[in-house]
Amino acid sequence: MTSQIPGADEFTSRPLPREELLRQISPALPLHRIDDERTARVDALTYEVVRHRLWAITQEMGETLRRMSGSHVVTESNDFNFSICDELGEQVQVGAYNIGLIGSMDLAITWTLRHRSDNPGIAEGDMFLCNDPWIGGGLHQNDAAVLAPVFHEGRLFGWTTAIAHQVDLGGPRPGSFSPSAQDVFGEAVPTPPVKVVRDGVLQRDVADAWVRRSRLPHLVGLDLRAKIAANRNAGEQILRLVARYGADTVKAVMRRMTDDAERRLRAKLAALPDGTWTAVGYQEQSRAGDRGLHAIQVAMTKEADRLVFDFRGTAGQTGVINCPYPGLRAGIVFTMLPLLAGDIPWAAGGLMRCFEIVTDEDTLTNASFPAAVGKGPFGPAWGSGNLVAEVLAKMLDAEPAHRADVQSICNGTTDLCVVSGVDVRGGGSKPFVSPVFDVMAGGYGAQVEYDGVDTGGRLIIPSARAPDVEMTEYLYPLVALWRREQTDSGGPGRQRGGMSGSVCYVQHPDQDTTMSLVVSGTGKAANQNVGLAGGYPGNSQLDLVVRGIGVPQLAGASTVPADLDELGGTIEVLPCEGESGLGPGDALYLHWQAGGGYGDPLLRPAEHVRDDVRQVRVSPAAARDVYGVVLGADGEVDPGESAERRARLRQRRAADAGRPGSVLVPTGTPDLRGLRRLDDNLAVRQAPQGDTVVCVHCATEIGPLAGGAYVSALAARDAAPAEAGPHIWPDPSVYVDEQVVFRQLFCPGCLTAVNSRVVPVAHPLPTDHYRGWASDARPKETV
Numbered sequence: 102m103t104s105q106i107p108g109a110d111e112f113t114s115r116p117l118p119r120e121e122l123l124r125q126i127s128p129a130l131p132l133h134r135i136d137d138e139r140t141a142r143v144d145a146l147t148y149e150v151v152r153h154r155l156w157a158i159t160q161e162m163g164e165t166l167r168r169m170s171g172s173h174v175v176t177e178s179n180d181f182n183f184s185i186c187d188e189l190g191e192q193v194q195v196g197a198y199n200i201g202l203i204g205s206m207d208l209a210i211t212w213t214l215r216h217r218s219d220n221p222g223i224a225e226g227d228m229f230l231c232n233d234p235w236i237g238g239g240l241h242q243n244d245a246a247v248l249a250p251v252f253h254e255g256r257l258f259g260w261t262t263a264i265a266h267q268v269d270l271g272g273p274r275p276g277s278f279s280p281s282a283q284d285v286f287g288e289a290v291p292t293p294p295v296k297v298v299r300d301g302v303l304q305r306d307v308a309d310a311w312v313r314r315s316r317l318p319h320l321v322g323l324d325l326r327a328k329i330a331a332n333r334n335a336g337e338q339i340l341r342l343v344a345r346y347g348a349d350t351v352k353a354v355m356r357r358m359t360d361d362a363e364r365r366l367r368a369k370l371a372a373l374p375d376g377t378w379t380a381v382g383y384q385e386q387s388r389a390g391d392r393g394l395h396a397i398q399v400a401m402t403k404e405a406d407r408l409v410f411d412f413r414g415t416a417g418q419t420g421v422i423n424c425p426y427p428g429l430r431a432g433i434v435f436t437m438l439p440l441l442a443g444d445i446p447w448a449a450g451g452l453m454r455c456f457e458i459v460t461d462e463d464t465l466t467n468a469s470f471p472a473a474v475g476k477g478p479f480g481p482a483w484g485s486g487n488l489v490a491e492v493l494a495k496m497l498d499a500e501p502a503h504r505a506d507v508q509s510i511c512n513g514t515t516d517l518c519v520v521s522g523v524d525v526r527g528g529g530s531k532p533f534v535s536p537v538f539d540v541m542a543g544g545y546g547a548q549v550e551y552d553g554v555d556t557g558g559r560l561i562i563p564s565a566r567a568p569d570v571e572m573t574e575y576l577y578p579l580v581a582l583w584r585r586e587q588t589d590s591g592g593p594g595r596q597r598g599g600m601s602g603s604v605c606y607v608q609h610p611d612q613d614t615t616m617s618l619v620v621s622g623t624g625k626a627a628n629q630n631v632g633l634a635g636g637y638p639g640n641s642q643l644d645l646v647v648r649g650i651g652v653p654q655l656a657g658a659s660t661v662p663a664d665l666d667e668l669g670g671t672i673e674v675l676p677c678e679g680e681s682g683l684g685p686g687d688a689l690y691l692h693w694q695a696g697g698g699y700g701d702p703l704l705r706p707a708e709h710v711r712d713d714v715r716q717v718r719v720s721p722a723a724a725r726d727v728y729g730v731v732l733g734a735d736g737e738v739d740p741g742e743s744a745e746r747r748a749r750l751r752q753r754r755a756a757d758a759g760r761p762g763s764v765l766v767p768t769g770t771p772d773l774r775g776l777r778r779l780d781d782n783l784a785v786r787q788a789p790q791g792d793t794v795v796c797v798h799c800a801t802e803i804g805p806l807a808g809g810a811y812v813s814a815l816a817a818r819d820a821a822p823a824e825a826g827p828h829i830w831p832d833p834s835v836y837v838d839e840q841v842v843f844r845q846l847f848c849p850g851c852l853t854a855v856n857s858r859v860v861p862v863a864h865p866l867p868t869d870h871y872r873g874w875a876s877d878a879r880p881k882e883t884v
Contacts, residue, residue: 111216112293112470114208114236114427116453122189122211127218132188133256133348140353140360151346151354152446158338159183159196162263162331169327172320173576174266177568178538181265183331184449185339185355186210188257191450193355199562200438200447201478201486202244202264204431207450208237210248210260213294221296225252228298228329230311232270233291235470237427240478242289243267243277247297247325249332251339253348259355261335263328267321268534271314272475274619275521275534280389280678282421282473289475290314298329316521317534362451366442367406370455374499376871377402378492381864382484383627384465385837386677387420388473392838394627394861395422397465397484401492408456410489415464421621421678423468424477430458431478432466432485435561440493440508476621476678479515486561487513487629490546494633495869498780504549509598509636509697511553511560512543513629514622516642516693520683522616524578526609535577537604537691539584542567544591544599544639544695547632549781553599553696555718556586578609578616582668583661587640587692589720589828593727594636594698595705595781600718601640601695605662607650607688616683620644620675624694626833626841628859634781635845635854636698637727641822641830644675647688665690677836695828700781701854702728703747704767704798707738720827727826754845754852758816765851767798777874782848782855783811785871801850809868815855816847822859829859839863 117125126132162183167176174180182198190210195203209231217223228249231238238246246264250257270277270289277289285291297307308325312318343351381398395416402409410433424432433456434449442452460467465481468474487510497503517536524531542556558565570581582605592598608616623629628638650670662668668688675681683689710730713719724730729747731739751764776784776795785806786793794803794811804811819842823831833841839861846856846866856867 112233112235113425114205114212116208117211119189122214125215130218130223131256133253133258133352134188135349135352135356139349140356143350143353143357147346147350148354148357151342151351152358154342155185155194155355158335159185159194161338162261162335163196163198165331165334166263166265166327169323169330170265171323172268173538173568173572174268174536175324177566177572178541179562179564179566181263183335184262185335186260186262186450187352187355188259190214190260191359193358193448193450195447195449197563201240201431201435201482201561203449204434205237205427206246206262206264208427208430209246209294210262212236213248217294223250223257224300226298226301227296228332229294230297230307230325231292231294233293234428234474234477235291235425236293238262239264240424240428240431240482241475242291243270244478245270245324247328247332248294249336251336253340253343258343258348258352259339261332261339263331265324265328267315267324268536269316270321271316275316275617276519276536276619278475278517278519278619278621280421280619280621280680282388282475284473285471288473297325303329316532358446358448359451362442362445362448363454365445366452366455369441370403370408371406372500373403373496373503374871374874375404376496376869378495378869379867380488380491382488382629383623383861384422384480384484385623385626387422389676389679391420391678392836394837394839395419395465397481397488399485399488399492401489401496403496406455409459410456411459412464412466412485413459413461415461415466418463418465418468418472421473421476422480423465423472423474424481425474426460426467428474428477428482429460429466429485432482433458433489436486436489436493439560439563440490440506443506479517479621480623483514483561484623484629491631491633495780498549498634499778499871500874501778507549507633507699509546509553509592509594509633509699510630511546511696512601513624513639513642513694516540516644516691517621518644518689518691519619520577520579520616520689522614525614526578526611533577537606538568539602539604540691540693541565542602543693544601546630546696547592547594547596547598547636547699549596549699552597553591555591555600556602557599578612579606580609581606582688588717589723589826590640590695591718592630592632592637592639592696592698593702593723593826594632595700595702596636596698597705597713597718598630598632598636598639598696598698601693603690603692605688605690608683608685613685618646618675618681618683618689620681621678623677625677625830626836627861630694630697631858632697633699635701635857637702637825637857638697638829638859639695640692640828642694643692643830645690646673646675646681646683647671647690648673649686650688674835703750704853707740707743711736711738723826751852754818754847755816757818757820758847760816760849765799765801767851767853771797771800773797773800782853796848796850796853798853799848799851801848803849806871809870812846812866814849816849816852817845819844819862825857825859
């Protein structure tokens with residue numbers, strides 16, 4: 102007997118044309134396929150009934166998993182998802198849980214069809230287990246998927262998938278994340294698809310090998326069975342649907358669902374301006390001990406009804422801040438679905454037909470084996486999604502009919518902190534591993550006409566939940582001193598970003614041990630949660646351990662500590678990537694990220710700022726120093742003082758930008774009829790000799806639109822990060838060596854902010870190129 106030894110390149114997955122995929126599937130595997138003519142014959146009523154039933158099946162899968170799982174990741178925070186796919190893996194229906202987990206599920210299925218249809222074979226009653234980030238079905242090794250083929254009358258009809266984050270799958274550190282990993286061999290083991298269920302029977306040898314790797318085998322084993330049950334239930338429900346309506350009819354509905362999603366998204370894209378929009382973001386500290394900033398950049402080109410995301414120029418793979426190609430694709434998908442396809446049913450397979458990816462090999466967003474990829478989902482995949490959200494927003498902002506879809510960046514990324522140790526409460530000795538999932542309550546980005554939702558959750562997990570604090574205290578030897586929304590955390594703007602929160606935990610009084618902490622999170626030096634159209638970023642992420650606190654608040658406490666100052670002790674600032682410990686006399690403080698603002702905060706109506714102060718969303722100091730609104734002793738706006746304060750702030754901008762002199766007062770009502778809006782501040786005056794960018798607030802002509810040349814005519818200043826407001830960490834040098842500044846670009850006439858972000862000094866200027874509006878044949882919109 103001979104066996105070919107696979108190489109590293111065999112364990113990778115990329116999209117394939119359906120015709121090429123069919124050539125690579127074993128001819129011994131019969132497929133249920135229909136032609137386009139059969140698809141067209143389904144009547145509208147049947148289509149809607151079957152479509153909604155498929156959607157309901159994914160919701161039932163969620164209930165099955167939640168009821169069977171013992172992991173608070175599933176039961177409390179909804180960090181899981183499902184999909185129903187056709188025979189070749191194209192996703193027909195996805196769940197509304199963690200949509201990042203289904204962004205590459207089709208790639209895992211196509212890999213399985215290519216590499217498992219011959220040996221060991223794909224048959225009725227089989228299921229495959231996978232946690233390999235290079236293959237798909239998850240963004241890092243902790244995302245474990247079970248893929249289940251569905252057969253009808255001996256032919257492969259489709260697939261169902263269930264995936265969830267596992268608390269621990271081995272590796273050198275509890276929680277399976279190691280900030281000092283040199284490569285994937287210093288992390289949890291990635292497993293390509295392996296047959297875990299054969300002919301309806303759980304393969305005990307495979308299941309035992311799977312749970313053996315974990316520090317929490319009982320939870321991993323229970324989640325495995327829960328995912329198998331969810332798939333089995335879904336498969337049975339699909340076959341009931343087939344029995345009632347016929348296999349060809351159900352498959353025709355599935356085909357039409359993906360075709361309709363593609364058609365609707367292409368129609369939306371065709372109505373948007375053509376052009377190329379760019380964005381650059383940063384990952385901080387590639388591993389424990391690193392003090393660098395590592396750039397991710399994207400240029401999105403939209404032409405007619407198609408998008409191209411070009412990530413060339415992104416930094417090379419390094420440390421633990423890498424993701425393979427499936428993770429990059431997932432980052433695009435989990436951003437596109439809520440922002441660009443929020444009004445389109447999520448037949449993800451059809452939506453993914455509308456874009457392509459261009460990327461260099463061996464980079465942060467397209468890492469080659471054996472790079473460390475444990476941070477993939479909340480590092481480069483999420484960072485890429487932020488940049489995609491930014492360029493999509495700039496495209497949408499330039500078309501009046503779609504400005505309601507514009508949203509600044511939401512919460513930037515997760516704040517990962519894994520607490521582990523031995524729970525000795527009640528005289529026991531029980532190992533525990535607990536990611537702090539309070540951070541799920543992130544702030545949403547501001548929109549053109551609305552403030553961001555405070556502690557609203559996660560853009561990429563529509564059903565995200567922060568766990569009940571009492572459940573956390575029940576499951577783990579921790580006591581919460583507080584969990585609260587944080588004043589000033591939301592990005593300032595004409596519309597304010599949604600607030601984030603903070604949590605402060607200490608050990609349970611009976612614990613008296615030292616717990617292990619593993620932390621990872623970007624946005625501590627250069628913000629991930631950027632604002633748009635001059636809006637400021639949301640807060641800097643901040644993780645601390647307060648050593649040697651006073652303990653009275655744990656026993657007989659009559660008040661909740663108002664802030665860190667009341668805890669006493671000394672503060673240890675935790676790094677972006679690193680480890681620490683939590684002793685009996687220590688407190689763990691996490692302050693996760695809020696949403697970015699939209700528009701210049703000096704344009705926010707003064708009465709809105711007053712209301713923010715009353716509702717403790719904004720402090721009186723930030724109202725004065727950031728928004729330029731002065732409140733009297735009675736809490737009401739002082740109109741005269743506020744107008745003078747805002748004028749002084751504009752004059753200061755002019756001086757800092759090297760343009761002293763008179764500053765135009767924005768009236769907000771110049772005659773700009775016939776101009777095309779670019780965003781909240783800029784519009785385009787079209788003319789045969791060339792289009793010119795104009796400020797919508799003071800009518801100043803800034804410069805030519807062609808090639809983004811007007812950007813060089815904007816006033817610019819670099820200031821200390823703290824100038825962005827009290828929510829920004831004042832000293833990025835704690836984390837990185839490169840100088841970080843608060844960079845702003847202004848209209849040269851009225852000094853209204855058109856671009857504001859906290860970035861390294863080498864950050865490039867925007868280079869957006871507008872090449873035309875789809876609606877140019879129609880009368881132009883009035884700004």
